[in-house]
Amino acid sequence: AQRVTQPEKLLSVFKGAPVELKCNYSYSGSPELFWYVQYSRQRLQLLLRHISRESIKGFTADLNKGETSFHLKKPFAQEEDSAMYYCALYGTGFQKLVFGTGTRLLVSP
Amino acid sequence: GAGVSQSPSNKVTEKGKDVELRCDPISGHTALYWYRQSLGQGLEFLIYFQGNSAPDKSGLPSDRFSAERTGGSVSTLTIQRTQQEDSAVYLCASSFGGRTEAFFGQGTRLTVV
Numbered sequence: 001a002q003r004v005t006q007p008e009k010l011l012s013v014f015k016g017a018p019v020e021l022k023c024n025y026s027y028s029g030s031p032e033l034f035w036y037v038q039y040s041r042q043r044l045q046l047l048l049r050h051i052s053r054e055s056i057k058g059f060t061a062d063l064n065k066g067e068t069s070f071h072l073k074k075p076f077a078q079e080e081d082s083a084m085y086y087c088a089l090y091g092t093g094f095q096k097l098v099f100g101t102g103t104r105l106l107v108s109p
Numbered sequence: 110g111a112g113v114s115q116s117p118s119n120k121v122t123e124k125g126k127d128v129e130l131r132c133d134p135i136s137g138h139t140a141l142y143w144y145r146q147s148l149g150q151g152l153e154f155l156i157y158f159q160g161n162s163a164p165d166k167s168g169l170p171s172d173r174f175s176a177e178r179t180g181g182s183v184s185t186l187t188i189q190r191t192q193q194e195d196s197a198v199y200l201c202a203s204s205f206g207g208r209t210e211a212f213f214g215q216g217t218r219l220t221v222v
Contacts, residue, residue, distance in 0.1 A: 043213045043215055046210045
């Protein structure tokens with residue numbers, strides 16, 4: 001079955017520290033991976049997708065098919081990065097968007 | 110409006126009553142998803158529509174839950190004989206389908222007392 005695992009429920013760092021939010025997936029086909037973010041009192045929204053290979057708000061994520069991972073990274077965390085982050089998987093074989101349980105990132109001053 | 114709209118924003122209901130939650134997707138979006146967001150549970154997939162058909166209902170927690178979509182647009186999620194464990198935020202999302210970005214509504218917060 002398709003599954004997305006985010007092992008950390010909470011990640012707490014200080015401003016300026018590097019951040020890595022972990023995401024592992026299980027899917028035998030060709031996946032597309034996404035990171036969605038939900039800031040306080042706002043809607044869930046797309047942060048980035050692996051196929052775009054872009055950096056958004058300083059965040060990057062590389063798809064590692066060997067390790068079946070799609071970790072989200074930022075070299076220097078900012079307080080405004082505090083939010084709930086969800087990793088999501090889409091596959092043509094099952095045609096739906098499957099989310100992980102999310103990681104709350106808390107960046108302290 | 111330009112975004113996904115859900116109504117009501119908040120719903121408090123008594124245990125045992127039926128509730129209907131509504132989702133208005135972005136015009137032209139063929140795919141529509143319902144998720145449930147609970148503390149500690151993340152985003153739980155409920156059902157997915159492509160047009161008016163639901164090829165995947167595997168996430169519906171019990172037969173008390175049902176959903177329909179009419180005209181390839183508005184969708185309604187119905188929960189019959191609500192239980193306290195149904196309390197959660199119910200999110201709707203729509204997209205052009207496939208690998209495209211999903212846009213989320215603001216959610217309906219359901220509280221069963």
